[in-house]
Amino acid sequence: VVTEAVVEAKARPEPRVKPSPTGRRTVKLGLLGCGTVGRGLLELIDRNRALIEERAGVRFEVTKILVRDLKKERPGVDRSLLTDRAEEVVANGCDIVVELLGGIEPARTFVARAIADGKSVVTANKALLASAGAELFRAAAKTGVRIGFEASVCAGIPIIRTLESGLVGNRVDTLCGILNGTSNFILTRMTELGESFESALQEAQKRGFAEADPSLDVDGHDAAQKLAILSELAFGVPIDAAAVKVEGIRNLEPEDFKAAKELGYVLKPIAFAQDTGDALDLRVHPAFLPVDHTLAHVRFEDNAVLVKGDAAGELIFRGKGAGSLPTASAVLSDIVDIARNGSAPFRFADAPAKPAAPDGHARFYIRFPVIDVPGVIGRIATALGSRGISISHASATLVPGKPGHGNVKILAHDCRASVLADTIDAVSRLPVLAGRPVAIRILEAN
Amino acid sequence: VVTEAVVEAKARPEPRVKPSPTGRRTVKLGLLGCGTVGRGLLELIDRNRALIEERAGVRFEVTKILVRDLKKERPGVDRSLLTDRAEEVVANGCDIVVELLGGIEPARTFVARAIADGKSVVTANKALLASAGAELFRAAAKTGVRIGFEASVCAGIPIIRTLESGLVGNRVDTLCGILNGTSNFILTRMTELGESFESALQEAQKRGFAEADPSLDVDGHDAAQKLAILSELAFGVPIDAAAVKVEGIRNLEPEDFKAAKELGYVLKPIAFAQDTGDALDLRVHPAFLPVDHTLAHVRFEDNAVLVKGDAAGELIFRGKGAGSLPTASAVLSDIVDIARNGSAPFRFADAPAKPAAPDGHARFYIRFPVIDVPGVIGRIATALGSRGISISHASATLVPGKPGHGNVKILAHDCRASVLADTIDAVSRLPVLAGRPVAIRILEAN
Numbered sequence: 001v002v003t004e005a006v007v008e009a010k011a012r013p014e015p016r017v018k019p020s021p022t023g024r025r026t027v028k029l030g031l032l033g034c035g036t037v038g039r040g041l042l043e044l045i046d047r048n049r050a051l052i053e054e055r056a057g058v059r060f061e062v063t064k065i066l067v068r069d070l071k072k073e074r075p076g077v078d079r080s081l082l083t084d085r086a087e088e089v090v091a092n093g094c095d096i097v098v099e100l101l102g103g104i105e106p107a108r109t110f111v112a113r114a115i116a117d118g119k120s121v122v123t124a125n126k127a128l129l130a131s132a133g134a135e136l137f138r139a140a141a142k143t144g145v146r147i148g149f150e151a152s153v154c155a156g157i158p159i160i161r162t163l164e165s166g167l168v169g170n171r172v173d174t175l176c177g178i179l180n181g182t183s184n185f186i187l188t189r190m191t192e193l194g195e196s197f198e199s200a201l202q203e204a205q206k207r208g209f210a211e212a213d214p215s216l217d218v219d220g221h222d223a224a225q226k227l228a229i230l231s232e233l234a235f236g237v238p239i240d241a242a243a244v245k246v247e248g249i250r251n252l253e254p255e256d257f258k259a260a261k262e263l264g265y266v267l268k269p270i271a272f273a274q275d276t277g278d279a280l281d282l283r284v285h286p287a288f289l290p291v292d293h294t295l296a297h298v299r300f301e302d303n304a305v306l307v308k309g310d311a312a313g314e315l316i317f318r319g320k321g322a323g324s325l326p327t328a329s330a331v332l333s334d335i336v337d338i339a340r341n342g343s344a345p346f347r348f349a350d351a352p353a354k355p356a357a358p359d360g361h362a363r364f365y366i367r368f369p370v371i372d373v374p375g376v377i378g379r380i381a382t383a384l385g386s387r388g389i390s391i392s393h394a395s396a397t398l399v400p401g402k403p404g405h406g407n408v409k410i411l412a413h414d415c416r417a418s419v420l421a422d423t424i425d426a427v428s429r430l431p432v433l434a435g436r437p438v439a440i441r442i443l444e445a446n
Numbered sequence: 447v448v449t450e451a452v453v454e455a456k457a458r459p460e461p462r463v464k465p466s467p468t469g470r471r472t473v474k475l476g477l478l479g480c481g482t483v484g485r486g487l488l489e490l491i492d493r494n495r496a497l498i499e500e501r502a503g504v505r506f507e508v509t510k511i512l513v514r515d516l517k518k519e520r521p522g523v524d525r526s527l528l529t530d531r532a533e534e535v536v537a538n539g540c541d542i543v544v545e546l547l548g549g550i551e552p553a554r555t556f557v558a559r560a561i562a563d564g565k566s567v568v569t570a571n572k573a574l575l576a577s578a579g580a581e582l583f584r585a586a587a588k589t590g591v592r593i594g595f596e597a598s599v600c601a602g603i604p605i606i607r608t609l610e611s612g613l614v615g616n617r618v619d620t621l622c623g624i625l626n627g628t629s630n631f632i633l634t635r636m637t638e639l640g641e642s643f644e645s646a647l648q649e650a651q652k653r654g655f656a657e658a659d660p661s662l663d664v665d666g667h668d669a670a671q672k673l674a675i676l677s678e679l680a681f682g683v684p685i686d687a688a689a690v691k692v693e694g695i696r697n698l699e700p701e702d703f704k705a706a707k708e709l710g711y712v713l714k715p716i717a718f719a720q721d722t723g724d725a726l727d728l729r730v731h732p733a734f735l736p737v738d739h740t741l742a743h744v745r746f747e748d749n750a751v752l753v754k755g756d757a758a759g760e761l762i763f764r765g766k767g768a769g770s771l772p773t774a775s776a777v778l779s780d781i782v783d784i785a786r787n788g789s790a791p792f793r794f795a796d797a798p799a800k801p802a803a804p805d806g807h808a809r810f811y812i813r814f815p816v817i818d819v820p821g822v823i824g825r826i827a828t829a830l831g832s833r834g835i836s837i838s839h840a841s842a843t844l845v846p847g848k849p850g851h852g853n854v855k856i857l858a859h860d861c862r863a864s865v866l867a868d869t870i871d872a873v874s875r876l877p878v879l880a881g882r883p884v885a886i887r888i889l890e891a892n
Binding site: 040044045047048051052054055056150155156157158161162165166167168169170171236292294297309310311312313314315316317318319320323325326328329330332333336337340341342351 | 486490491493494497498500501502596601602603604607608611612613614615616617682738740743755756757758759760761762763764765766769771772774775776778779782783786787788797
């Protein structure tokens, strides 16, 4: 997604933001969008203006704000700044364009125009980066401006600058995180309150953590986009979010949470990336984590990222992964950084993309929905065993209120994921099966 | 410690590190010291040279290395770079001076000379910052160079740049962490293996986590120095490490760990800083943490910092707080940052220092070593009650192998720390007391 075609670093162009006669720099901001994050940013700039000026010597002036509907009530927002014409924002003598529209168009067109006009851009828009990142970063490198995107991943957690700057001297080979707050909120409710997926999702929607159409979140695509951005920074190669193997959380049932607990695990929505040298293992899926795994303690809507550097060792960053003010905090950090340090962008070699790693192996928990419970463990265990999947634990339970229906739950010894998938396909065709089996990978201690 | 007297940000001087004709910048490094961290840095530069060049467009050249003893064996270090004269390092056309000597003198003199010579400095030396930070930062601001000190606190955890840059738009009012790995290692052994303080300390020394003289670590001064540096960045006011109230961990006994466990807590070495508006509450002490507190899971030599920002919310950073390569990783991140972004330092207003906050209140666990155990709970409880300390839980245990000796353990309801201290002083004078009571603050959920 986030590719820069620049191999040779150019001498940095003169900073666009010039120091004022008093020594303070005044930075003119043009805002595209005035939704939740936009209003959060205005509130934050207003509230902490003096603090930021003291700390960084930067003074902000918002020149124009693009909105769709000029007539809508926006308490606390200066009406005279509003416009419904993007040109008025981009071409209005601002220094930095802040894109908070979300979605791909018209954000892409406006951002490209700003870059062509020699303006640095700050964006919270991971969908834009996922679909048009490569072309936008190439254009930015050409004009010598910068695209700040701290807010596009994990909102308030400064993970982008950590990978860019804090770990700049480290070879990172593994990155593992909880990158989708909605999924983590749902799985935490299912773990701690025994709720069903549907009921936990409704609660997330009620609290504003989940969209009306939750598929981006609960099917893993949101986490995949974030993982692609982080992995590209960590591993220094171009990564397409479509290369991330994705499994959602819709099929999880209270049974699976009970089983996790009984076996000493916690079910968490995991995003995992590993550079194996000549290939990349990139995946998003629910996983069983040992209760003493660092990510097992990350609850509700919190996000966390675990990074392994060859020098710094294992680092864990945790915080709010979404929300108006946490996202605005990240946007503001990019704005200040561009104002202070000019447009020196983070650069990758124009490295070739790496292929997907062959399927790894792991231990798995598998639940088979079955009819005719008595005797069925034997049939499933035999089918698994004949294909080389060996079992460390098996149990069967009845589904309450559904006479004759049950679940066979299996803990498989270490096996290759692709072999297990084929085996499950075969077992699914047994006449005793009442639905799709659910297989959940078990992560070992971190 | 880390004060900058600069109120008005000056226009940034031209970066000293000029782009080379090929576009790469070559950065010449002069090293003061070639101990554990110095050799780690050389190893890391050597190992990840190509990676850093790709990422940041920066190429390193080590010009000279100051050592005390030229004849000592240093496997892997180019002998021709060694010198025992500091001038050869500082005045040898290097761009950045990396100070890894430790201790105050001669580090202070050499760093001051480098700054006067217009060179930025990177240091891992928190004792130097604690004792001479103010003068060095003032000098650096005057010559327009920078002092990088990411490595001085929590080694591999990029907490300095997080406070400087990631949270630049946030008002931070609370900072709580485990900043001393040695103390955390010792308390973890005492918690999980039931060891005595002495035996856990010996193990820490055997593994190289503790110095022969461990007092800086176990008496809390090391954590206090780190807390002062972090708090100064977080709160934007000058802070003297001597203003941090310090309690060490030497008096803790296996009894206290048993009590913690029984009551649902974990004993951890905590550093806590809070800006209450017109005062600062700064303290380092062992504390009882609820088992589900984020910092309760930080084990052995790991460090962690919890920061509360008014926009980003609660953030937690965790990782290795010491060691050759983690520290070298932080040193390298500062070197790259100075090479890429020049010498724009983080600036504070010349804010007046804040006074110490009046003693707060909390719940406490108190252990009274006693003789004549029978009946003694009543005498102690009465003494506490008569001074307004109310008790939620009391128990008495015998000390094995010491007939007639025991411990009375009290859980006090919320009370003012100063009132409790006075009360404990009074109770200490009761004839049944066999030693100094130990009072441990209870932190509530984070």
